[in-house]
Amino acid sequence: MLFMVRMDVHLPPEMSPTLAEEIKEREKAYSQSLQRDGRWSHIWRVVGEYSNYSVFNVDSNDELHDLLSALPLFPYMDIHVTPLAHHPSAIAQATSQTVAG
Numbered sequence: 001m002l003f004m005v006r007m008d009v010h011l012p013p014e015m016s017p018t019l020a021e022e023i024k025e026r027e028k029a030y031s032q033s034l035q036r037d038g039r040w041s042h043i044w045r046v047v048g049e050y051s052n053y054s055v056f057n058v059d060s061n062d063e064l065h066d067l068l069s070a071l072p073l074f075p076y077m078d079i080h081v082t083p084l085a086h087h088p089s090a091i092a093q094a095t096s097q098t099v100a101g
Contacts, residue, residue, distance in 0.1 A: 001057070002041075002084040003064055007077050008051045026072040034067060055084070 011020055034040035042055040058064045068079060 001059065001061075001064075003056045003058070004082045004084055005054045005056060005064075005068070006046075006051065006080045006082075007054065007071075007073075008049070008079075009073055009077055010050075011073075011076050023072045030070070030072060039063075039067065 031040060031043070035043070039056055039058050040054060041057045044053045046052060056064055056067065058067065064081065068074060068081075071077070
């Protein structure tokens with residue numbers, strides 16, 4: 001199942017820079033491990049914001065929820081999830097992906 005996820009990060013202004021950097025490093029390592037195993041298939045930064053749009057390829061809603069809630073930055077995020085389905089006008093159809101639909 002494919003999902004587009006927007007993540008907006010809101011670190012508290014009173015958070016120490018040391019703690020913020022430690023959380024960001026753990027976030028980077030975790031997200032890159034999910035990218036390597038194919039479950040986090042795309043990530044794009046939103047220009048001018050501490051936000052991203054990502055595409056996840058997972059087996060279920062529950063799996064996506066578990067992955068997102070395990071993000072080290074999760075307590076500081078607003079997250080919006082959109083299930084994706086193939087568009088009938090698309091030239092390329094991903095044959096190895098299952099889509100929500």
